[in-house]
Amino acid sequence: MASAATAGTVVAELEAEVSPEALASVRKRLAPDEEALGVRMGTLFAIAKRHTRLPLSEVQQLLAHPAYEPRLAALCILDFKARRKRIDGHGRGTLARTYLGHHDRITTWDMVDRAAPRVIGLWLVGRDKQILRDLALSPEPLRRRTAMTAPLGFLDTDDVEIGWELAAQLATDRDPLVHKPVGIFAKHAGERDRDRLVAFLEEHVEGMPRPAVRLAVEKLPPDLRSRWV
Template identity: 45%
Template sequence: MADIDAGEFERRLREHQDDEERRKFQRYFKDGGDEFIGVRMGTVFALAKEFIELPPPELERLLESDVHELRAGALSVMDKQARRKRTPADRRRELYELYLRRHDRIDNWDLVDLAAPYVVGGYLADKPRDVLYDLARSENRWKRRTAIAATAYFIRTGDVGDTFAIAELLLDDPEDLVHKATGGWLRAAGDKDPDRLRAFLEQHAAAMPRVMLRYAIEHLDPSQREHYRALR
């Protein structure tokens, strides 16, 4: 591709903007003040695949935009680079550092979930994970969501310890979108290690936020679900 920069990405993306799609986004994403131009996420992701070679400085330019779809595009490119086996270690480090340094621009649940598992979790897979516990204690709800979302990468390999430990830190979280993420990844961890999930629920179900518990027990059999709901 001749022009591989943020400006060309934006030009191409804006070719697909649609007022009806913009209104749908505005109805769906009621939480926050993002600007939407009305480009379907499937189109954003397809364009990100074309622009997979975008370097970190150009990705940061996209992250600086007020347009939600442009930031989603940047994070989709980051995710695709992090997933790609031939991406070198120094680029993986750059992506990880960019994500954390510009977390101020990763300010909605879908943006976190787009890149946290592979960009953050993938980078930390063979490294100390203290940063996730710092994020879990942050005053910023999106950083707390990143902490639990990043563990999705570990869950894939059956490494569920950090998911349960971070979920324990988030039990008293005030935010619904953190409850949902925590419950969802507890459920995924439980698919890998059902005994560990049941032990966690026996200890914590009584104090878990309702939506967190509901998400966490979705894959259990009906009698087990009823048991843990009764503990509340």
């Protein structure tokens, strides 16, 4: 069923699920002038998962849609594709280039968070990470968020150090779209290497926004956490 579907199929399924209540909830996370349909997130994820095999040309059509939900569905589909066990390096590269080539269509933090760890992060395992360094220098906060969120895909690999490098680079970023992912990465990476997290905090905590610090120490035992919050 999904393999014969089109972007129009996905949009029609989303439009069949709109409600005023969902629209009111969705509008809270969007810019005032951004279009939205009004679909519950659980429903949107289920629709996207049904269409994991949607051709990438159709995913790109969803990314071109003016409304929030079709574009989020496109990022969800990219994420579901990246989770497939049989995907190879070429396939991962194609997904990543679709994401990066349409970054201007990513307009909310949840679009980044949904796809960046697997679509970008898993693609870069064992590869050069310069693209993340370049994104971290972008004037656009959502591109910097991609740079900081993609390393969540490295947590179980030997590539995790690039995440700490980027966290150090972005530790003093004042934009919540960026400094919160710094804290989130530090929290999860710190679960695997507490000493590394402690060293990171000792070096950077004074310049970090407080929300980032609170996120970073969330999993630490109370005696350590109380040193910083």
